[in-house]
Amino acid sequence: MALEITYAEVRFKTESKSSGTNSLSPNAHKEKTTSRKRNPGFPKLLFTSSLMLLLLLAISLLVAFIIFFQKYSQVLQEKKTLLEISQKHPELECIKASSTTEGKAWSCCPKDWKSFSFHCYFFSTDSKSWNKSAESCRSMKANLLVINTKEEQDFIIQHLKIRPLYYVGLSDPEGQRHWQWIDHTPYNESATFWLQGEPSDNTERCVVLASHHNYKHNRHQWGWNDIFCDISQLSVCEMMKIYL
The missing domain is CATH 3.10.100.10 (Mannose-Binding Protein A, subunit A)
Structure with a gap:
C-alpha cells in the first residue's frame, strides 16, 4: 500500500510538470509573435531619420542658393557701377592693388582725381x-x-x-x-x-x-x-x- 501511494505521488508530480511545460509554451510563443507584430518603434525611427535628413538637405540647398544669389547680385551690382563710372569717367589712372584686395589686380581713380x-x-x-x-x-x-x-x-x-x-x-x-x-x-x-x-x-x-x-x-x-x-x-x- 505504501508503494502505490508513493508511485501515485511521483506520477502526479510528473504530470503536473509536463502539463505546466505544455501550457506555457504556446503562450510564450504567442506573446513573442504579438510583440513583434505590435512594435512600431523601428518604422517610426526610420521615418523620423529620413525626414530629418531631407530637412537638413533642404536647408543646405536653401543656404547655398542664398549665398549664390548674393554673390551673383554683388557681381551684377559691381558691373553696373563700373559701367556707370566708366560713362562718367572714361579715363582711369590705376596702380597695382595691394595684396589685401581679394581678387583685384588694380586700384583706380578717375583721371585728375x-x-x-x-x-x-x-x-x-x-x-x-x-x-x-x-x-x-x-x-x-x-x-x-x-x-x-x-x-x-x-x-x-x-x-x-x-x-x-x-x-x-x-x-x-x-x-x-x-x-x-x-x-x-x-x-x-x-x-x-x-x-x-x-x-x-x-x-x-x-x-x-x-x-x-x-x-x-x-x-x-x-x-x-x-x-x-x-x-x-x-x-x-x-x-x-x-x-x-
Whole structure:
C-alpha cells in the first residue's frame, strides 16, 4: 500500500510538470509573435531619420542658393557701377592693388582725381552753393567729402589752396547743432577738426574747410568752419576707388 501511494505521488508530480511545460509554451510563443507584430518603434525611427535628413538637405540647398544669389547680385551690382563710372569717367589712372584686395589686380581713380587709402578725391575749380556742390559731386558718382580720420584730413589739406574755402559733406539741416554727414556716416565728436571758436552761429548750417593764419606760430592752420549754405565756395568730392 505504501508503494502505490508513493508511485501515485511521483506520477502526479510528473504530470503536473509536463502539463505546466505544455501550457506555457504556446503562450510564450504567442506573446513573442504579438510583440513583434505590435512594435512600431523601428518604422517610426526610420521615418523620423529620413525626414530629418531631407530637412537638413533642404536647408543646405536653401543656404547655398542664398549665398549664390548674393554673390551673383554683388557681381551684377559691381558691373553696373563700373559701367556707370566708366560713362562718367572714361579715363582711369590705376596702380597695382595691394595684396589685401581679394581678387583685384588694380586700384583706380578717375583721371585728375587724387588717391588716398580706399578713396579718390576731386578738388573743384568752380564755386557753387553747398547744395549745388553736392549735386555736382553726385553727377560724378561721388559725394561731398566725408572726413573720418586725422590722416584723411591731413591728406586733403595738402592739396588745398590757402585763400578759398572748400565745402565738405557736413551740414546742420535744422539749425539745432545736429551735424550730419551727407552719406549718413555717424558724426563722431572725437574726430572733428573745428577751428577755435567754431561752430559759431546756428544759422550757419554748412561746413567748409578753411585756413586760419596762426600769428603765434606764423603758419596757416586748417580746420572746419560753419557758414551760410547759399554762399558760393569751392568743394571737395569723394568716391570709393575702382578695383579691376
